[in-house]
Amino acid sequence: MTAYQYATAGICMDTGKLKYVSRKEAKRVVRLKGWRDMSVYACPDCSHIHIGGWHGVKDRIAHRELHGTDRVEPEPQVPIEDAAAELGVSTDAIRRAIAVGAARGTDTHIHHGDLARLRECTWRTP
Known part of the structure; x- marks a missing residue:
C-alpha cells in the first residue's frame, strides 16, 4: 500500500470535495491513484480545483441532460x-x-460542509 501526499487547501463548503492548490496537483493525484474517467475542474463556488467524475456520460452536455443544470443543496x-x-x-x-446563521442545519443535524468549516475555525486548548 502506497501513501500519497498531495497539497490541498481544505474542503469546499458547497460541494464537500477537497480543494486542490493547483490544477497540476489535482492531475497528479488522478494519475497516482489510477482513476479513470475523472476530470479536474475549477469550482464555480469556491474558485479552487476539484476532481470529479462524469458518472457514465461522455461529455458535459450529456451530463447536464441526464442530471439537469440546477444544483441541489445536500x-x-x-x-x-x-x-x-x-x-x-x-x-x-x-x-x-445554527440559530444565528453561522451554520446550516436542524435541531438534530448539521450540514456536512458547515461542520468542515467549523472544524477549521474551532479553537482547541491542549
Whole structure:
C-alpha cells in the first residue's frame, strides 16, 4: 500500500470535495491513484480545483441532460452529538451556531460542509 501526499487547501463548503492548490496537483493525484474517467475542474463556488467524475456520460452536455443544470443543496447529515464530540464543544454551541446563521442545519443535524468549516475555525486548548 502506497501513501500519497498531495497539497490541498481544505474542503469546499458547497460541494464537500477537497480543494486542490493547483490544477497540476489535482492531475497528479488522478494519475497516482489510477482513476479513470475523472476530470479536474475549477469550482464555480469556491474558485479552487476539484476532481470529479462524469458518472457514465461522455461529455458535459450529456451530463447536464441526464442530471439537469440546477444544483441541489445536500441535506444536513451529521448528527449534532457527533459534530460536538468531533469539535470538542457542547451540543448547545452547535445549536447556537445554527440559530444565528453561522451554520446550516436542524435541531438534530448539521450540514456536512458547515461542520468542515467549523472544524477549521474551532479553537482547541491542549
